[in-house]
Amino acid sequence: MSTTVTKPLRADARRNRQKVLAAASAAFAEAGLDAQIEDIARRARVGVGTVYRHFPTKEALVAALAHQHFEQLADLLEASADDGEPWEALTSGIWRCAEMTAGDVALCEIIGGHPSAVAAAAVGQQRLQTATARLIEAARTNGAIRDDASPDDVRNIMCGFGHIAAAQRAGGALDWRRYLTIALDGLRAR
Amino acid sequence: MSTTVTKPLRADARRNRQKVLAAASAAFAEAGLDAQIEDIARRARVGVGTVYRHFPTKEALVAALAHQHFEQLADLLEASADDGEPWEALTSGIWRCAEMTAGDVALCEIIGGHPSAVAAAAVGQQRLQTATARLIEAARTNGAIRDDASPDDVRNIMCGFGHIAAAQRAGGALDWRRYLTIALDGLRAR
DNA sequence: TGACAAGCGGAATGATCCTTCCGTATGCTG
DNA sequence: CAGCATACGGAAGGATCATTCCGCTTGTCA
Numbered sequence: 243m244s245t246t247v248t249k250p251l252r253a254d255a256r257r258n259r260q261k262v263l264a265a266a267s268a269a270f271a272e273a274g275l276d277a278q279i280e281d282i283a284r285r286a287r288v289g290v291g292t293v294y295r296h297f298p299t300k301e302a303l304v305a306a307l308a309h310q311h312f313e314q315l316a317d318l319l320e321a322s323a324d325d326g327e328p329w330e331a332l333t334s335g336i337w338r339c340a341e342m343t344a345g346d347v348a349l350c351e352i353i354g355g356h357p358s359a360v361a362a363a364a365v366g367q368q369r370l371q372t373a374t375a376r377l378i379e380a381a382r383t384n385g386a387i388r389d390d391a392s393p394d395d396v397r398n399i400m401c402g403f404g405h406i407a408a409a410q411r412a413g414g415a416l417d418w419r420r421y422l423t424i425a426l427d428g429l430r431a432r
Numbered sequence: 433m434s435t436t437v438t439k440p441l442r443a444d445a446r447r448n449r450q451k452v453l454a455a456a457s458a459a460f461a462e463a464g465l466d467a468q469i470e471d472i473a474r475r476a477r478v479g480v481g482t483v484y485r486h487f488p489t490k491e492a493l494v495a496a497l498a499h500q501h502f503e504q505l506a507d508l509l510e511a512s513a514d515d516g517e518p519w520e521a522l523t524s525g526i527w528r529c530a531e532m533t534a535g536d537v538a539l540c541e542i543i544g545g546h547p548s549a550v551a552a553a554a555v556g557q558q559r560l561q562t563a564t565a566r567l568i569e570a571a572r573t574n575g576a577i578r579d580d581a582s583p584d585d586v587r588n589i590m591c592g593f594g595h596i597a598a599a600q601r602a603g604g605a606l607d608w609r610r611y612l613t614i615a616l617d618g619l620r621a622r
Numbered sequence: 623t624g625a626c627a628a629g630c631g632g633a634a635t636g637a638t639c640c641t642t643c644c645g646t647a648t649g650c651t652g
Numbered sequence: 653c654a655g656c657a658t659a660c661g662g663a664a665g666g667a668t669c670a671t672t673c674c675g676c677t678t679g680t681c682a
Contacts, residue, residue, distance in 0.1 A: 251658090251659095252648085252649055252650075252657095252658060252659065253649065253650090254648070254649065254658095254659070254660085255649090255658075255659060255660090258659085258660085276639095278638090278639065278640085279639080279640065279641085280639080280640090280662095283661090283662090288660080288661080289660060289661035289662050290640090290641085290661080290662070291641095291642085291643085291644095291659090291660060291661055291662065292659075292660055292661070294640090294641065294642080295658095295659065295660080298641095299640080299641080300639095300640065300641090354595060354599070355595070355596075355599040355602070355604055355606065388614075388617075394605045394606075394607070394610070395610065395611075395614060397604075397605055397606070398596060398606055398607060398608075398610060398611040398614070399592075399611070399614070399615075401592075401595065401596055401599060401604075401606060402589075402591075402592025402593070402595060402596055402611065402615075403592070405544060405545070405591065405592060405595035405596075406545075406588060406591055406592055409544070409545040409591065412545070414545055414587075414591075415584050415587055416545065416584075416587070416588055416591060417584070417588060418588075420584070420585065420588060421585075421588040421589070421592065423618075424578075424585060424588070424589070424615065424618035424619055425589075425592075425614065425615050425618050426618070427578075427617075427618035427622075428613075428614035428615050428616070428617035428618025428619070429614055429618070432617075432622070439628095441628090441629095442627095442628060442629065442678085442679055442680075443679065443680090444628095444629070444630085444678070444679065445628075445629060445630090445679090448629085448630085466669095468668090468669065468670085469669080469670065469671085470632095470669080470670090473631090473632090478630080478631080479630060479631030479632050480631080480632065480670090480671080481629090481630060481631055481632065481671095481672085481673085481674095482629075482630055482631070484670090484671065484672080485628095485629070485630075488671095489670080489671080490669095490670065490671090
């Protein structure tokens with residue numbers, strides 16, 4: 243157990259950390275995971291050095307944001323549990339997760355399984371996995387979902403979703419809502 | 433109409449062109465679209481200059497391979513038309529396309545909608561689109577497919593497929609076969 | 623076989639980005 | 653308010669790659 247006692251940050255440092263996170267969030271949302279550190283620094287009105295003081299690498303910065311987002315998704319799924327019918331609870335939870343993610347290119351890429359960030363977000367994924375499993379279990383006892391369904395199925399679907407949503411911006415004939423409609427139908431019991 | 437009369441290539445040049453294509457195919461299959469030109473040249477036992485003599489940019493090289501692959505997919509779908517039941521014809525065609533693509537990382541990335549290559553492959557996509565439309569139409573008159581189904585749905589699904597298949601290698605809990613099973617079920621009439 | 627266009631190899635160029643470094647500035651503590 | 657640790661800015665360093673260039677080699681054709 244390594245209880246690193248972290249001395250409280252200096253006031254300006256704390257402030258800058260927030261500015262960097264906000265700027266990074268915006269930059270990644272727009273440009274995806276290959277937004278540039280210099281751009282992030284500029285948006286935060288801070289030097290690149292400052293970005294690196296707070297996050298040792300770009301990957302760490304992404305991880306921080308990803309972690310935050312995954313926590314929100316988990317909250318959302320946990321809260322969906324009592325959304326009436328189990329099937330309704332599961333799908334509305336998934337839809338809400340999708341809506342929450344679709345506007346942010348980088349998050350779509352992460353959900354889509356971009357290698358560099360997946361590992362980093364693993365912590366958040368644990369809670370997500372559990373919440374998903376619970377929702378699926380409920381739907382199964384109800385007979386609404388195909389009975390071989392598993393959380394991995396949702397993971398597959400969401401991975402596809404993330405990619406399609408990210409690509410949709412690039413202007414293809416893609417449509418993540420339509421995709422999700424069909425994929426979730428495929429998860430239903432026949 | 434610009435009928436560029438292309439003088440026949442010198443024998444060694446023709447040979448090298450084939451070597452480059454083969455090497456590129458192998459390199460891209462393994463490393464995905466960001467395989468390096470230098471690696472391709474090395475595999476082909478050729479200098480980078482030679483690669484560039486035959487394909488003015490990396491993108492052009494990718495496009496050539498993509499085009500070739502899309503033609504094969506179109507052939508495959510067209511041939512599926514008389515595979516018995518219309519629904520069977522459609523799905524078995526799609527499964528075969530998937531199998532043909534899944535082993536090649538770069539092709540998965542392209543199918544998944546990687547921007548740089550999509551435009552290049554557009555030619556092949558036209559035939560694909562038509563073949564898909566025909567299969568869907570047949571399945572619709574048969575009542576086997578959801579009646580709002582369109583070729584774009586297949587495109588969405590295959591885009592997801594490509595990404596999942598590419599990511600699967602990276603070792604996640606992803607499984608493109610399982611994904612495709614579910615997604616195609618979602619396309620079925622209920 | 624000789625001459626020349628067509629090709630070839632691969633070092634060098636140039637662009638893009640992440641990351642590091644260090645001189646300067648600023649919050650905090652006594 | 654002085655003195656110092658903490659933070660800051662942003663120029664410079666270093667990697668990685670696509671692409672270009674040019675002196676040399678090799679088919680081809682008369």
